[in-house]
Amino acid sequence: MRRETLKRHAPFVLSLIVGAAAWEIVGRHTSVAFMAPLSDTLARLWQLTRSGELPRQALSSAALFVTGLALAIVVGMPLGLLMARLKWLREALDVYVMVLYATPMVALIPFILSLMGFGFAPKVLVVFLFAVFPILYNTIEGARSIKPELIEVARSYRSREWALWREVMVPYTLPYTMTGIRQAIGRALVGMIAAEFFLSATGLGQLIMTATQSFDTAAVFAAILVIVAAGVGLMRLGRMLEARFAQWRT
Template sequence: MTATAGPRPARRPGLARRVLDANLPYQLLAFAVFAGVWEVYAREWGGLLIPSFTETVEATAELLGSAELWRAMWVSNQALVLGFGIAVLAGVPAGILLGRFRLAERLADVYLNILLVTPMAAIIPLLVMSVGFGLASRVILVTIFSIVMIVVNSRTGVRQVDPALIEMARSFGASERQVWTRVLLPGALPAIMTGIRLGLGRAVTGMVIVELLMVSTALGGLILEYRGLFKAPLLYGTIVIILAEALLLISAARWCERKLTRWAGSA
């Protein structure tokens, strides 16, 4: 009798197939179409206020080589780093406690709802009257912008942990500390990281809004200056740089999320 051959190993897809399955070619194609439409529209109907794509690219390169932009980035990112850091340090524990203890949620739920529905621009006059125009007011607004997402997602992460896992841990003699470290926190980590990523995007938004509406300084001051002088390429270039920074920060947060919650994808 002849021995039957075992299962053949799966063939590795070819280069062309791997390229088609990747997202990068489609993203580059969409960007090329967007840039082409922008260029044609700006040249035909844009006028003074809408620069072409090539003019925006040239202005962006010019800004990246200027000391004025980097000084503005330094001032703006001080409020971003401090405000977002406070939001994470305060929002994650607060969300976990609200998700674990019903009484704490009943006491704080109304304030979370207020922060969710209140237009943040309406808070700016209150901050100006309370703490002035300095760094403190900008940090507070960035914190308020981002902390709600972090608290809500952290609370949701704790709520999503299966109660049967907690009961099983207790039946095996786990202490309250072990329930927190072995069950609750690992189970809530994916939602917590999602909240941090969403809060980071909101923090960048708050950083720009406070400089546009409260004090004309740093990146917000550059936007207002270029708008007032009708320097459309430099205005668009500043916005492109802000968007690029936000995308880089969110990509870094997404990378950290994948590394810390690698087990979640296979669970």
């Protein structure tokens, strides 16, 4: 039993070991200005955590990330359902959704800066813009794939519009929206760092920038490691929620 588990996970574990070894070796043979070995990075990570610097900045970033993503969900899901339900709204807004989904959001940051300045709000807007479109897009696609027969069943049972949303549209679409949210998590992390770089420097973005300026490469990698871990963890959580809401699908 244990042997088999070991065998199954061997490629994954082996790949991690090789990756860590490569990082360590390359790090030791490269200038500190470009790269820090894994051991130094982990040591610095521990140091930064002990001093309270890393938790403080991570918390600040998390607040930005959560606010932006939450707004994206709160706007993206209802708007997506509405666009699926109302043909005229879909036809009116479809083009903007497509254009904005395809726009590199980073390019909009200077514009947002000149419009809104350096506060918390413009940064939230950046995270929101990064995150909202996959949620919106997947929700529309999902809600539009509801079988018309099921809508007819609801009508036959004299469902009111609100009940149709609650009983049919939302539960059917939720797995699709969750897929969108999972994609949005990755984009929101990018948006978070971009906002912290280009608008007022705070959080992990600030930590990375100041560390870069003082050639503290180990701290840079430590911060990146934290972001990557958060990203992977959140995506996993997203996948779990997705499976939970898609239980009824075979």
